[in-house]
Amino acid sequence: MSLPAAEQAVALDRSFFERPTVAVARDLLGVWLISATDEGVSAGPIVEAEAYGGPDDLASHARAGLTRRTTPMFGEAGHAYVYLVYGMHDCLNVVAYGAPAAAGAVLIRAIEPMVGVDLMRARRGRPSDADSRLCAGPARLTQALGVDRSMDGHDLTLGEDVWLAPPSAVGSAAPAAAQAAAFEIASGPRIGVDYAGEDWAARPWRFWIAGHASVSRQR
DNA sequence: CGAATGATACCCT
DNA sequence: GGGTATCATTCGG
Numbered sequence: 001m002s003l004p005a006a007e008q009a010v011a012l013d014r015s016f017f018e019r020p021t022v023a024v025a026r027d028l029l030g031v032w033l034i035s036a037t038d039e040g041v042s043a044g045p046i047v048e049a050e051a052y053g054g055p056d057d058l059a060s061h062a063r064a065g066l067t068r069r070t071t072p073m074f075g076e077a078g079h080a081y082v083y084l085v086y087g088m089h090d091c092l093n094v095v096a097y098g099a100p101a102a103a104g105a106v107l108i109r110a111i112e113p114m115v116g117v118d119l120m121r122a123r124r125g126r127p128s129d130a131d132s133r134l135c136a137g138p139a140r141l142t143q144a145l146g147v148d149r150s151m152d153g154h155d156l157t158l159g160e161d162v163w164l165a166p167p168s169a170v171g172s173a174a175p176a177a178a179q180a181a182a183f184e185i186a187s188g189p190r191i192g193v194d195y196a197g198e199d200w201a202a203r204p205w206r207f208w209i210a211g212h213a214s215v216s217r218q219r
Numbered sequence: 220c221g222a223a224t225g226a227t228a229c230c231c232t
Numbered sequence: 233g234g235g236t237a238t239c240a241t242t243c244g245g
Contacts, residue, residue: 050240059240069227086241087224093240107240126243139241192240216241220245232234 010169011159017077017096021104024096025051026207029185032165033111035145039123042116042145044135045167048109048208048215050190052093054101059196062103072153074103080162081105082142082152089139090148094156094164109191109206111135112214113144115170120144132213184210191217 012031017024026049034043052060054073061083062073072081072095081093091107098104113120113134120134121127124144135141142148147162156163187204194201208215 052240061240064228067228083240084224084226086239087226089224089241091240109240137241190240195239222244223242225239227238229237230235 010165011157011163012078012166014076014078014157017094017157019097021051021053021096021098021106022205024094025049025106025205026185026187028094028106028108028164029207029209030167030183032167032170033108033141033145033162034115034165034170035147035162037146037161039146040116040119042113042119043170044111044114044214046108046111047212048206050107050109050207051096051098051205052105052107052190053098054103056101057098057104057196058200059190059193060098060104062098062101062105073105075153076155078155078157080151080154080156082147082149084149085139090142091138092142092147092151107138108141109138110208110214110216111141112212136214137216183212186210 028046028049031046032043033046054062055065061070064070066074072079077095077097079095081095082090085091093105093107095105113131117131123146124134135144151162185207187207189202189204190206
């Protein structure tokens with residue numbers, strides 16, 4: 001299954017990302033994440049995302065200020081910020097604007113595998129995993145889509161290699177059930193940010209589609 | 220539950 | 233320029 005060529009170029013506009021990260025994270029639910037490499041196309045709608053702010057957000061990498069690693073977070077919105085965590089996992093973020101500082105990003109934590117599921121499974125190398133769990137987690141997702149730090153700084157609005165597209169742009173490629181406009185949005189504290197202190201750790205900046213089988217953790 | 224695993228940032232010389 | 237604590241996770245026992 002592949003995306004019609006004429007529709008591959010449709011990507012979310014940069015203005016979508018030039019807003020506070022919390023609004024962008026919430027609005028990314030249902031938006032398609034698409035990867036097109038030499039190996040093929042793999043894609044699916046985002047079902048879970050987390051907002052990270054600027055230097056004032058103690059849970060955000062931006063708290064370290066502008067360093068070589070965090071440079072994308074302080075750059076133009078709509079670009080990728082890909083980093084290595086725990087020495088072995090790549091995580092994909094989209095740069096957006098944290099408030100009050102003009103820096104921040106949204107961590108894409110899970111998508112629903114819908115296009116190129118066999119390719120995702122091959123990249124993951126875990127044949128017994130259920131389809132719905134192939135991209136249920138930030139590191140699983142990058143592995144399944146073939147995204148790594150070579151994509152750090154990549155412009156996600158170009159419609160090339162890796163990009164984000166509104167559901168309407170991939171309508172003919174998606175099963176009808178996935179195009180249902182209405183879904184319930186749930187929110188809660190971000191994962192694994194207790195080190196940031198109670199104030200920041202308690203903020204409900206993690207958003208997911210309620211009850212969805214591909215969300216990284218069950219409620 | 221705990222191990223795996225390595226880049227990063229930061230605090231020293 | 234070097235040592236080291238930290239870490240937005242995953243998988244196997």
